[in-house]
Amino acid sequence: METVIGSDIDTVLDKLSRDDAFRAWVLDDPAAALASVGVAIDPRELPAIRSLPSKEVVMSARLAIKAKLASSAGAIPFFLSGKL
Template identity: 60%
Template sequence: MANFSSSDLDTLLDKLSTDDAFREQMLGDPAGALGSIGLSIDPAQIPDVRSLPSKDALAADRAAIKAKLDSAAGALPFFLSGTL
């Protein structure tokens, strides 16, 4: 399984939620699409049949993930202090 950072995931979700050409490339050549944004994946991990959620659904997922990450980052000083 490929390991992507939160920044990588944000970039990927941004492209999938806004860029029609990237979405088409992702359906036809996922390894090439990911490579175009600096990510790599083992071609053996790519399913033969592919589909994508709508751009709106991906944009909502991206916003939800960013909100969770921002919330967790804001709590970091409390985690480090041992006080909740």
């Protein structure tokens, strides 16, 4: 089961790794672009000069995060049982 944060991150990373229009929107108006997928961010916290890694780098990071979350989620029953 994904958390809301995990789902938001996955959505943003998926769009950044595949959608050229979304990438351009993020560079132009990141607060609005992120709001379109349900992520609220204070525009005052954003840098004036922005850049993005390549789509391939974003996809690789997305897959690595998903793998890490999946392996961590599998350990939860052991943590809860107190038997490691």
